[in-house]
Amino acid sequence: MNERRSKISILKDILRTIERENGRAKPTHILYGANLSHDRLKKYLDNLVAEGFIQKIEEKGQQYYITTLKGKEFFSGINKMKKFFEAFGVEI
């Protein structure tokens, strides 16, 4: 299948990648995990930071993104929403 992912699905993939990396991931890991181009990833990460779902931190010259509490709630909400709509036969 070659269907375009929805925005909500992309955000879920980004947050899932960060969660898989124990809540702290490098931009390159997110890029591969969410399967996005550099430009699109930057746009989505900026969006998530602006919404307060993730935070950008720097450690030893390396950039990381961490999930905030609000982001964890958002991630859980999206997962439940996915299950809910799947029950109605709709992929989001």
Added chain:
Amino acid sequence: MVFETVIIQEGPQLIPIWFYLASSIAYGTAALISYLICYFAFRLYQKSKSKLNLIPLFGFLSLAVGFTTLLFASLYTYNYPDLFKPLGNINQVNGQAFPIYYAASLIGYFILLMIYLPKNLKDKFYVVYFPLWYMDLFSYHLVSLAIVGYILLKNVRAGKRTFERGLVIAAFAGIFLFHLLQLTLPFSPTLYLIAHGILAGGFLSFLWMLIRVSRR
């Protein structure tokens, strides 16, 4: 309307007064579970900010309003049966409640239909609301059967096969049968009574799905 004509001719024999208590339970179950789905969709909207959640929110809210109206009308008739005997159980409360229910439930079904319609049709669809606002019982059930039948078909054919989806299919199948059996009122009051049991069963299936989804 077909419904009123039949009841006025046959009187309380057609629909016994105890049925109003049974139907109240069915309507109450349907209304309560609809409100719960509504609340769940609202919580999802709050958490995810996705407007997609507004479809089940308003769809089930509309259904809940319709069933709540019938619940109160049914309970009222059950509590004051003597007032309406000369008219064969038909009363002003029922007379007001049914058109509200028709309109609310049709709007609810139309909103839920939005989930399954192709994108290019969604924007134009509001036009059909208006001719359906005032309908008789027979047309109402036929339109409901067509919409719920389409939703049921789309549900059976689309998406991943999960237990929760099976529960939603069972729920829509229950609603479909409810409308189908309601059409048998002039021929078989028993099937009419069974239809309300099936309605409650369908909504309990929605509740089961909701519990499973919210626990994950």
